[in-house]
Amino acid sequence: MDRGRILIFGESKETSFELRNLFDNHRFELEIALNKDVGKTVLSTRMMNLIVMHSETINEESTEFFSYLTGQGVSLPLMVCGEDADNCREKIDYEGTVACFDKPYPVADVLDYLADL
Structure with a gap:
């Protein structure tokens, strides 16, 4: 890509900016949503190539968000980053591709993943 x-998606400004910093100097266009409703609005108005979520955002509210994506026919690749990201995979009911990266972030692996999209 x-x-x-x-x-x-980050649970707070800090986690959102933490994720933003992974991509900031690599010429991607970034949209930050601090809640799922803002994310839904962004997805309904703009074409996106990837959804990145901090592991802290994987909860009951994200289950509703994934149902929304499925209902809208959205199957963008999903990347989950943060503490225990690999353990979040089993909590995610999503039809698109899911990649997980634990902290500390393997930046080279993340960028390789993006290049393969």
């Missing part, structure tokens, strides 16, 4: 659009 070259110069793609990435939607970032």
Whole structure:
């Protein structure tokens, strides 16, 4: 994915900016949503190439968000980053591709994953 659009979900400004910093200097267009409703609005108005969620956002509210995506026919690749990201995979009921990256972030692996999209 070259110069793609990435939607970032963080539980707080700190976690959102933490994720943003992974992509900031790599010429991606970034949208940050601090809650799922803002994310839904972004997805309904703009074409995105990837959804990135901090592991802290994987909860009951995210289950409703994934149901919304399925209902809308959205199957963008999903990247989950943060503490215990690999353990979040089993909590995610999503039809799209899911990749998980634990903290500390393997930046080279993350960028390789993006290049393969």
